[in-house]
Amino acid sequence: MRAKGMLIDTTRCIGCRGCQVACKQWNKLPGENTTFFGGPGYQNPARLSPKTWSLVAYNELNTKNGFDWVFLRRQCMHCNEPSCASACLVKALEKTPEGPVVYHEGKCMGCRYCMIACPFDIPKFEYEKAIPSIRKCSFCFDRQQQGEGPACAKTCPTGAIQFGVRDELLDEAKTRIYVEPHRYVQHVYGEHEAGGTSVLYLSNAPLDELGMPKPEELGTTPFPALTEGFLSMVPLVIIVWAGFLGGLHLLMQRREEIAAAEAAAEREIQKTEEDQS
Amino acid sequence: MSGAAVPVESKNKLLTPFNVIGGLFVIVAFGIAVVRFTKGLGAVTNLNDEFPWGLWIGFDVLCGVALAAGGYTIAAAVHIFRLKQYRPILRPAILTGFLGYFFVVIALLVDLGRPWRIVYPVFYTYGVASVMFLVAWHVFLYLTCQFIEFAPAIAEWRGWDVARRWLLRLEIGACIAGVILSTLHQSALGALFLLAPTKLHPLWYSPLLPMFFFLSSIIAGLSMVILESTLSHRYFKEQTDPRHAKGLGRLQLGLAEAASLALLSYFFLKWIGVAHGLHWNLLGTSMGVWFLLEVFGFILLPCLLYAKAVREKNVRLVQFTSVLTVAGIILNRLNVSIIGFRWDSVAHYVPRWSEFVITIAIVMFAIFTFRWIVTRMPVLSEHPDYKLTDVS
Numbered sequence: 001m002r003a004k005g006m007l008i009d010t011t012r013c014i015g016c017r018g019c020q021v022a023c024k025q026w027n028k029l030p031g032e033n034t035t036f037f038g039g040p041g042y043q044n045p046a047r048l049s050p051k052t053w054s055l056v057a058y059n060e061l062n063t064k065n066g067f068d069w070v071f072l073r074r075q076c077m078h079c080n081e082p083s084c085a086s087a088c089l090v091k092a093l094e095k096t097p098e099g100p101v102v103y104h105e106g107k108c109m110g111c112r113y114c115m116i117a118c119p120f121d122i123p124k125f126e127y128e129k130a131i132p133s134i135r136k137c138s139f140c141f142d143r144q145q146q147g148e149g150p151a152c153a154k155t156c157p158t159g160a161i162q163f164g165v166r167d168e169l170l171d172e173a174k175t176r177i178y179v180e181p182h183r184y185v186q187h188v189y190g191e192h193e194a195g196g197t198s199v200l201y202l203s204n205a206p207l208d209e210l211g212m213p214k215p216e217e218l219g220t221t222p223f224p225a226l227t228e229g230f231l232s233m234v235p236l237v238i239i240v241w242a243g244f245l246g247g248l249h250l251l252m253q254r255r256e257e258i259a260a261a262e263a264a265a266e267r268e269i270q271k272t273e274e275d276q277s
Numbered sequence: 278m279s280g281a282a283v284p285v286e287s288k289n290k291l292l293t294p295f296n297v298i299g300g301l302f303v304i305v306a307f308g309i310a311v312v313r314f315t316k317g318l319g320a321v322t323n324l325n326d327e328f329p330w331g332l333w334i335g336f337d338v339l340c341g342v343a344l345a346a347g348g349y350t351i352a353a354a355v356h357i358f359r360l361k362q363y364r365p366i367l368r369p370a371i372l373t374g375f376l377g378y379f380f381v382v383i384a385l386l387v388d389l390g391r392p393w394r395i396v397y398p399v400f401y402t403y404g405v406a407s408v409m410f411l412v413a414w415h416v417f418l419y420l421t422c423q424f425i426e427f428a429p430a431i432a433e434w435r436g437w438d439v440a441r442r443w444l445l446r447l448e449i450g451a452c453i454a455g456v457i458l459s460t461l462h463q464s465a466l467g468a469l470f471l472l473a474p475t476k477l478h479p480l481w482y483s484p485l486l487p488m489f490f491f492l493s494s495i496i497a498g499l500s501m502v503i504l505e506s507t508l509s510h511r512y513f514k515e516q517t518d519p520r521h522a523k524g525l526g527r528l529q530l531g532l533a534e535a536a537s538l539a540l541l542s543y544f545f546l547k548w549i550g551v552a553h554g555l556h557w558n559l560l561g562t563s564m565g566v567w568f569l570l571e572v573f574g575f576i577l578l579p580c581l582l583y584a585k586a587v588r589e590k591n592v593r594l595v596q597f598t599s600v601l602t603v604a605g606i607i608l609n610r611l612n613v614s615i616i617g618f619r620w621d622s623v624a625h626y627v628p629r630w631s632e633f634v635i636t637i638a639i640v641m642f643a644i645f646t647f648r649w650i651v652t653r654m655p656v657l658s659e660h661p662d663y664k665l666t667d668v669s
Binding site for chain 1: 356359398406411461465468471475
């Protein structure tokens with residue numbers, strides 16, 4: 001199985017938000033009541049939410065080619081080794097071999113540890129519902145299983161969102177940088193970030209200036225490795241502690257028995273001595 | 278041979294200020310819980326997608342578990358290290374521990390999105406790669422251990438001779454299992470935050486987080502036992518064996534000595550954490566000052582105060598220091614889970630009033646339960662028909 005991926009080239013994005021609409025349509029997500037907010041003016045809504053899994057974030061800033069708009073489409077990164085799935089104690093979040101990180105509503109307890117663990121802040125919780133779930137982009141896993149690409153990639157009119165085999169898209173991204181070095185920041189965001197992600201970004205401005213976490217903060221080791229060390233110590237601690245504490249208990253008990261026996265013997269000797277005298 | 282072993286005098290005085298205020302909190306909390314379970318967490322909390330964990334996890338769960346560590350600490354001292362002089366404070370320590378964990382679970386039931394699935398990790402679906410999975414199993418198993426350790430008191434109260442004998446045979450096993458489970462889940466609560474390196478402030482984020490949480494739980498446990506025994510001897514005089522009351526000061530000095538040593542190790546470990554991450558430059562920032570306050574004011578200061586108190590045999594100072602130490606542990610857990618978590622956020626989480634009410638009500642509920650039990654069962658003194666000293 002060659003894992004699927006997605007290449008998002010912000011320099012090709014015109015900010016039409018067709019992907020946002022296609023995502024809502026396919027996943028039957030309701031609209032949001034939105035208000036004008038300070039900051040990047042035309043962006044709507046302000047942030048990802050349980051109802052909005054895909055969002056075009058508007059940024060106006062100094063790029064490689066002067067002051068310009070940069071449209072950064074946000075969605076789940078579908079990490080190669082996702083932090084959220086390793087955080088989930090009931091396997092409600094699962095990394096599929098095909099690439100998508102999917103959510104099983106029937107298992108979720110609503111503990112929200114996945115939200116703490118995700119460095120990209122993707123899982124969202126339904127705080128307004130009596131029976132809440134975690135909601136997030138599924139990489140259109142249902143469509144992928146039918147041989148189709150995600151709704152957002154399908155609908156993109158400029159080819160800013162491309163769906164395909166991750167390895168091939170990575171080659172494509174590097175080729176684009178090689179062919180047009182003046183156009184791009186020399187970095188494919190997602191190639192190594194947090195151990196690599198299914199979603200890859202090309203941009204004319206560093207992605208951390210567009211609201212994504214800094215690559216040096218994310219590191220290149222997969223997040224699950226952060227707790228693997230601790231968890232691998234567990235069996236050792238159990239065995240060593242059980243042996244040590246059990247042994248210590250027996251030792252102390254034996255010592256008390258010996259002390260008691262010695263005291264008894266002492267009394268015995270004293271008694272016989274008294275009898276003799 | 279049934280009924281209360283100890284006289285219940287306070288039974289008739291129901292309308293004390295403490296009861297009235299505590300009762301009010303519990304009633305209002307029930308109202309809030311109704312809103313929470315019909316309208317969702319957003320209706321009663323300030324939690325949001327940026328701050329998914331708030332006061333209920335930061336205080337009720339993290340502090341609750343740390344402060345309930347007295348159970349395993351004293352059990353290890355008595356059963357494993359055979360320091361039998363601590364026997365009189367073992368049962369209240371185990372009761373405090375058991376109730377602590379029990380009410381942590383109650384708080385979790387309020388906080389979880391779908392609380393009825395709390396049993397899933399034990400009976401249905403196993404996310405073994407998760408630190409939270411370990412916490413879930415351990416809290417479940419440790420509650421069982423603590424119940425076994427406390428159950429002889431119930432058996433003595435009801436006069437179930439056979440049950441008591443069987444339960445006492447399980448005591449050592451339950452104690453050793455309890456120490457193992459506590460070592461792992463106390464540290465696991467710190468390990469939970471290992472997955473948030475980009476969100477937790479670097480002065481609190483460290484690969485040593487599990488060690489910090491484990492070591493500080495011992496400190497919390499010892500200090501809580503000092504605090505709890507001080508309060509018990511004050512408010513449950515009739516239930517307390519006068520011989521135990523006389524020896525209490527000496528026991529508290531012993532606990533203070535252990536706590537002082539543990540605090541000293543913890544103090545140095547905290548600095549190893551800073552050195553490990555090379556975060557010296559952050560000490561000058563405002564969060565750095567906050568960190569220094571925690572490390573000097575709530576770790577080194579109580580360490581020195583305990584040491585001074587032990588040296589001068591000053592029991593009052595030990596009791597005062599226990600309050601300071603407990604406050605320090607609470608501060609640490611809140612720093613990790615709330616204050617230092619996304620410290621740079623423009624709209625930082627502050628708990629809503631209803632979150633405080635639920636938290637206070639749960640604490641009140643725990644105190645009421647503690648009182649109900651110690652006024653009936655042989656906890657603060659031995660049952661006249663069953664001498665603990667002839668066991669083990």
